[in-house]
Amino acid sequence: GQQLNQSPQSMFIQEGEDVSMNCTSSSIFNTWLWYKQDPGEGPVLLIALYKAGELTSNGRLTAQFGITRKDSFLNISASIPSDVGIYFCAGPTTSGTYKYIFGTGTRLKVLA
Amino acid sequence: DTGVSQDPRHKITKRGQNVTFRCDPISEHNRLYWYRQTLGQGPEFLTYFQNEAQLEKSRLLSDRFSAERPKGSFSTLEIQRTEQGDSAMYLCASSVRRQAITDTQYFGPGTRLTVL
Numbered sequence: 001g002q003q004l005n006q007s008p009q010s011m012f013i014q015e016g017e018d019v020s021m022n023c024t025s026s027s028i029f030n031t032w033l034w035y036k037q038d039p040g041e042g043p044v045l046l047i048a049l050y051k052a053g054e055l056t057s058n059g060r061l062t063a064q065f066g067i068t069r070k071d072s073f074l075n076i077s078a079s080i081p082s083d084v085g086i087y088f089c090a091g092p093t094t095s096g097t098y099k100y101i102f103g104t105g106t107r108l109k110v111l112a
Numbered sequence: 113d114t115g116v117s118q119d120p121r122h123k124i125t126k127r128g129q130n131v132t133f134r135c136d137p138i139s140e141h142n143r144l145y146w147y148r149q150t151l152g153q154g155p156e157f158l159t160y161f162q163n164e165a166q167l168e169k170s171r172l173l174s175d176r177f178s179a180e181r182p183k184g185s186f187s188t189l190e191i192q193r194t195e196q197g198d199s200a201m202y203l204c205a206s207s208v209r210r211q212a213i214t215d216t217q218y219f220g221p222g223t224r225l226t227v228l
Contacts, residue, residue: 004154033216042116042203042219043155088154098143098207099168100217102154 002027002093004103012109019076021106023089032072033100034063035088043088047074081110114138116220118204124226125194132190133223137206144187145217146179147203148172155203155219161187194227201225 006023013019023032031050035043047058049065049072056063062075072089089103117136125131137144142163147155158177160168163184173179176194181187191198201224205217 035219040222040224042118042205042222045216045218048216090154098145098160098162098215099157100145100155101157105152105154 002101004089004091004101006087006089006103006106008106009104010107010109012111013079015079015081015110015112017079019079019083019108020073021075021087021108022071022073023103024071025091026070028069029072029091030069031091032063032065033090034061034072034074035090035102037086037088037105039085046087076108079108079110081112084108084110116204116206116218118202118220118223120223121221122224122226124228126228127196128193130190130192131194131225132188133202133204133225135187135189135204135206135220137185137187137204138208138218141206141208141218142184143207143209143215143217144181145205145207146187146189147205147219149201149203149222150199158189191225194225196227199225199227 033048034046037043047063052069054065060077064073086105090100093099119134144161146158149155159179161181176192179189201222203222204220207215207217209215
């Protein structure tokens with residue numbers, strides 16, 4: 001079945017550093033979404049991408065929809081302590097536009 | 113706050129008891145989803161409603177699980193005869209179709225279930 005692999009699995013960075021993470025799949029996706037989840041809370045939508053090659057920003061966050069449609073990247077610039085959390089990529093499965101699968105997550109810890 | 117809401121936020125129950133969770137979607141959203149998330153994993157799809165119709169159920173949803181959305185607004189998820197393996201975060205999401213390709217789902221805060 002479809003799977004989304006995220007890397008790195010976890011990362012520790014210093015406050016102020018830029019962060020890059022990615023999400024890859026063996027199959028094509030028509031939409032990529034990036035969510036952030038804090039402990040004990042639901043995922044919060046950060047960025048949605050709908051077209052191959054699309055580059056979209058949301059404040060300090062920038063995400064790109066890979067040209068091959070099999071990957072996506074999320075960058076966070078000038079990280080701050082509240083960026084800590086788990087970042088998930090997600091996309092609709094081929095069996096239905098409504099059914100998302102989620103990646104394995106990237107756990108980010110920011111050291112002040 | 114006009115986001116997705118879920119109630120309760122936390123539920124502790126004994127094995128064998130029944131539990132019911134409620135989800136109130138964003139008011140104009142006609143699509144509603146339930147997901148389950150275990151520790152260290154991403155959310156996994158359970159079921160999907162369009163208005164009051166339940167259009168898909170995952171194989172993860174055993175016969176002990178039932179979901180309803182009687183008037184096309186709020187939804188309930190009931191687990192009968194709970195088992196320890198049911199312990200997880202149950203997430204609700206809603207969406208309204210805006211794009212030709214897919215829609216964008218917004219999640220609630222989740223209900224954390226612990227089965228003792």
